[in-house]
Amino acid sequence: MKKHIAILPGDGIGPEVCEAATKVLSEIGKMYQHQFEFTFADLGGVAIDKSGTPLPAETLSVCKQSDAVLLGAVGGPKWDTLPGDQRPEKGLLGLRKELDLFANLRPVTIYDALADASPLKDDIIQGVDLVIVRELTGGLYFGEPRERRGEGKEQLAVDTLVYSRKEIERIVRKGFEFAKIRGGTLTSVDKANVLESSRLWREVVDEVAQDYPDIEYSHMLVDNAAMQLVRNPRQFDVIVTENMFGDILSDEASMITGSLGMLPSASLSQDGPGLFEPIHGSAPDIAGKGVANPLATLSSVVMMLTYAFEMTDEADALAEAINDVLEAGHRTADLTNDASKALSTEEMTNQVIDALTKKA
Ligand code: NAI
Numbered sequence: 001m002k003k004h005i006a007i008l009p010g011d012g013i014g015p016e017v018c019e020a021a022t023k024v025l026s027e028i029g030k031m032y033q034h035q036f037e038f039t040f041a042d043l044g045g046v047a048i049d050k051s052g053t054p055l056p057a058e059t060l061s062v063c064k065q066s067d068a069v070l071l072g073a074v075g076g077p078k079w080d081t082l083p084g085d086q087r088p089e090k091g092l093l094g095l096r097k098e099l100d101l102f103a104n105l106r107p108v109t110i111y112d113a114l115a116d117a118s119p120l121k122d123d124i125i126q127g128v129d130l131v132i133v134r135e136l137t138g139g140l141y142f143g144e145p146r147e148r149r150g151e152g153k154e155q156l157a158v159d160t161l162v163y164s165r166k167e168i169e170r171i172v173r174k175g176f177e178f179a180k181i182r183g184g185t186l187t188s189v190d191k192a193n194v195l196e197s198s199r200l201w202r203e204v205v206d207e208v209a210q211d212y213p214d215i216e217y218s219h220m221l222v223d224n225a226a227m228q229l230v231r232n233p234r235q236f237d238v239i240v241t242e243n244m245f246g247d248i249l250s251d252e253a254s255m256i257t258g259s260l261g262m263l264p265s266a267s268l269s270q271d272g273p274g275l276f277e278p279i280h281g282s283a284p285d286i287a288g289k290g291v292a293n294p295l296a297t298l299s300s301v302v303m304m305l306t307y308a309f310e311m312t313d314e315a316d317a318l319a320e321a322i323n324d325v326l327e328a329g330h331r332t333a334d335l336t337n338d339a340s341k342a343l344s345t346e347e348m349t350n351q352v353i354d355a356l357t358k359k360a
């Protein structure tokens with residue numbers, strides 16, 4: 001198969017981890033006779049420096065013409081003093097909106113070899129394998145009006161939490177679809193005891209559930225979900241929730257593993273290209289040193305292979321290669337206390353490629 005992939009390396013360690021990804025994708029292309037064509041484009045700080053805007057029209061057009069988008073990370077101290085609407089992050093938000101990426105997926109997988117990194121006890125995290133499906137383009141972060149009213153002691157600030165039936169239905173449907181693909185269950189998280197938008201959410205979940213009679217599903221209040229994620233995360237398979245709850249719960253869930261450099265994400269639209277990126281940022285403290293952990297980005301490639309290209313054999317092979325490398329004891333600096341044994345980004349990437357080609 002031939003696939004066009006837009007690569008947006010971005011800032012900081014972004015280019016370093018994206019290089020790992022293109023190297024691995026090229027290898028997978030050779031192994032499975034696919035043609036992966038990469039088109040590089042600027043996003044974030046690097047785009048601001050070159051063209052004065054975090055999301056150049058050219059970048060948007062490259063993304064829209066691609067089958068999938070891979071992003072490194074954007075931002076860094078260099079651009080921190082710019083006003084909010086001109087900052088690197090604005091480029092990413094704009095891209096999400098333009099590509100209508102309403103479904104954000106964050107899997108949380110425990111690697112036995114890294115169980116030590118978790119702040120939670122071994123017996124709690126063993127076997128955790130869940131994914132949070134967060135609504136990404138609606139709710140409190142986008143609702144209007146959002147404004148200040150009045151002055152001084154009388155001043156008010158307003159944000160609006162609004163969801164349409166349509167917006168809820170499409171994300172909930174994704175949740176059920178993923179539960180079906182994974183052969184698992186669905187937990188819908190809301191605050192229906194307080195919020196009207198959550199009561200509508202619950203109604204829609206119960207309606208959509210009629211189309212998935214084989215999927216076991218339940219409702220959970222968000223405060224309880226926050227507690228259950230650390231008390232007994234194994235009970236979850238697919239969690240579907242609205243934007244703000246998903247923002248908070250997915251950061252909480254990511255800490256179950258304890259290693260930021262390991263976690264991937266995908267943001268999907270209805271039929272356009274999806275965006276795949278590590279959840280970590282541009283890590284300015286280690287940028288340019290060649291020591292960044294590439295595995296979060298390589299796991300994002302696993303998600304791209306799965307969700308954008310439906311190449312499940314290829315995805316499984318890469319996921320297994322990542323696991324094999326960790327089982328064999330290979331670590332980048334963020335995963336070990338023994339600095340003398342730490343692999344560089346390139347060495348880690350080559351280990352993954354070795355493990356991958358051994359499977360063929
Ligand atoms: P960060 O994720 O960049 O770094 C936090 C800590 O984790 C740092 O010590 C860093 O060295 C380490 N780390 C992160 N990824 C790593 C990797 N792959 N390998 C090894 N170590 C890794 O978060 P921080 O410091 O809060 O933000 C730095 C910049 O990144 C900011 O400008 C922020 O706005 C931006 N950012 C961008 C995101 C994106 O593009 N999606 C997401 C989060 C932050």
Ligand code: MG
Pocket residue numbers: 247248251
């Ligand atoms: Mg967040």
